[in-house]
Amino acid sequence: MNFSLTDDQRLIRDTVRQFMEAEVRPSIRARDREERFASEELRKLGELGCCGMLVPESWGGAGADTISYVLMLEEVARVDAAMAVALSVTNSLAAFPVWKYGTDAQREKYLCRLAHGEVLGAFCLTEPQAGSDAASISTSAVRSGDCYRLNGTKSWVTNGGEAGLYVVFAKTDPAAGAKGTSAFLVEPSFPGFRVARYEDKMGLRTSRSAEITFSDCDVPEGNRLGEESQGLKIALELLSGGRVGIAAQAVGIAQGGLEASVAYARERRAFDKSIGDFQAIQWMLADMQTEIEAARALVHHAAWMRDTGASRMGAYASRAKLYAGEMVNRVAYKAVQIHGSLGYSRESDVERMYRDARVIPIYEGTSEIQRLIIARDLLSAVSGAA
Numbered sequence: 001m002n003f004s005l006t007d008d009q010r011l012i013r014d015t016v017r018q019f020m021e022a023e024v025r026p027s028i029r030a031r032d033r034e035e036r037f038a039s040e041e042l043r044k045l046g047e048l049g050c051c052g053m054l055v056p057e058s059w060g061g062a063g064a065d066t067i068s069y070v071l072m073l074e075e076v077a078r079v080d081a082a083m084a085v086a087l088s089v090t091n092s093l094a095a096f097p098v099w100k101y102g103t104d105a106q107r108e109k110y111l112c113r114l115a116h117g118e119v120l121g122a123f124c125l126t127e128p129q130a131g132s133d134a135a136s137i138s139t140s141a142v143r144s145g146d147c148y149r150l151n152g153t154k155s156w157v158t159n160g161g162e163a164g165l166y167v168v169f170a171k172t173d174p175a176a177g178a179k180g181t182s183a184f185l186v187e188p189s190f191p192g193f194r195v196a197r198y199e200d201k202m203g204l205r206t207s208r209s210a211e212i213t214f215s216d217c218d219v220p221e222g223n224r225l226g227e228e229s230q231g232l233k234i235a236l237e238l239l240s241g242g243r244v245g246i247a248a249q250a251v252g253i254a255q256g257g258l259e260a261s262v263a264y265a266r267e268r269r270a271f272d273k274s275i276g277d278f279q280a281i282q283w284m285l286a287d288m289q290t291e292i293e294a295a296r297a298l299v300h301h302a303a304w305m306r307d308t309g310a311s312r313m314g315a316y317a318s319r320a321k322l323y324a325g326e327m328v329n330r331v332a333y334k335a336v337q338i339h340g341s342l343g344y345s346r347e348s349d350v351e352r353m354y355r356d357a358r359v360i361p362i363y364e365g366t367s368e369i370q371r372l373i374i375a376r377d378l379l380s381a382v383s384g385a386a
């Protein structure tokens with residue numbers, strides 16, 4: 001067992017860290033207040049290869065391993081969690097599926113542009129009446145000549161209104177229930193595609209979460225992703241991989257919160273001492289770091305499982321996402337506590353991190369759904385061993 005990073009992995013981590021410190025950190029508080037999407041910063045990260053990390057070089061991607069991918073997301077989230085979710089969706093839920101399930105024509109048309117960060121990707125599964133229960137979506141896709149006609153509403157679409165390609169799930173055979181779902185590649189210029197509104201969120205204020213409607217939106221047959229009726233299987237496979245990235249986002253936010261807390265504990269004085277001299281503060285810092293390391297180990301293990309093609313990777317991704325998602329909320333709570341009143345002020349980074357962290361146990365499958373997946377895996381495994 002080797003816990004050290006390769007030279008390539010270290011280079012990716014350090015390059016992204018430098019970029020985030022120099023180009024993003026100085027403007028993050030103002031952008032959060034103004035709810036300004038980081039288009040320019042994301043475009044530059046795309047040029048560095050951060051939008052198509054899981055796509056082979058022959059299709060314009062970085063051809064990196066999943067460990068490199070989670071290192072990149074952790075470094076981005078350490079400074080700006082909203083940028084990390086934009087990158088996570090583009091990499092795991094848009095570029096990767098076009099490469100994995102797409103035809104060569106679809107790859108030619110969409111993959112290089114996604115992988116180079118010229119356009120962002122979006123993933124449209126959730127609907128106002130269907131979140132955890134993804135099989136109950138009602139958006140329809142009815143064959144009409146050489147097109148599919150889409151009708152329905154998708155909600156909470158990350159990168160909605162900013163993306164150049166939307167992976168959309170719709171029912172081609174409603175009578176077949178979960179098995180009647182298919183996936184489509186939809187461009188925002190297709191007639192009938194409309195961004196209806198944006199969510200007004202607690203955190204991730206610079207990320208876009210859109211409601212998108214499809215009204216007689218004709219999608220060419222050549223834009224169906226995978227086989228007809230394979231859609232839900234594709235969605236669930238993608239979410240398994242995507243969860244490793246979301247867990248890395250949690251580790252990044254927590255790491256950012258810890259670093260800010262250590263710096264503040266050294267600097268802030270009370271009762272003629274720095275607050276870091278109080279055991280109460282020391283214990284919080286020690287617990288924060290220990291939990292972050294535990295989560296990072298789960299994330300790296302799940303990433304390694306993904307790279308080895310392990311059949312039970314999904315349950316490992318769920319464990320990483322469950323633990324990291326709940327860990328980051330405990331860590332962000334302590335980071336605010338250590339900062340005292342400053343932690344409750346928009347003048348501090350930990351206030352934003354506290355709000356940003358809250359969504360992690362909710363999106364890409366709630367903590368409750370992760371526990372279901374983990375328990376199902378445990379009960380179905382032959383001996384209960386890994």
Ligand SMILES: Cc1cc2nc3c(=O)[nH]c(=O)nc-3n(C[C@H](O)[C@H](O)[C@H](O)COP(=O)(O)OP(=O)(O)OC[C@H]3O[C@@H](n4cnc5c(N)ncnc54)[C@H](O)[C@@H]3O)c2cc1C
Pocket residue numbers: 089122123124125126130131132133155156157158159201204209359362363364365366367368369372
């Ligand atoms: C900021 C943000 C960005 C998002 N981005 C995207 C995106 O890009 N694309 C996309 O498709 N979706 C996106 N989502 C949607 C997200 O994936 C869903 O919100 C999530 O899957 C939960 O669905 P829901 O909100 O409908 O909750 P519900 O499914 O209504 O769940 C409500 C509660 O019931 C619990 N529950 C439900 N079923 C069970 C069960 N079987 N056992 C135990 N408890 C259960 C849940 O855990 C939760 O606590 C995003 C959401 C947010 C907040």
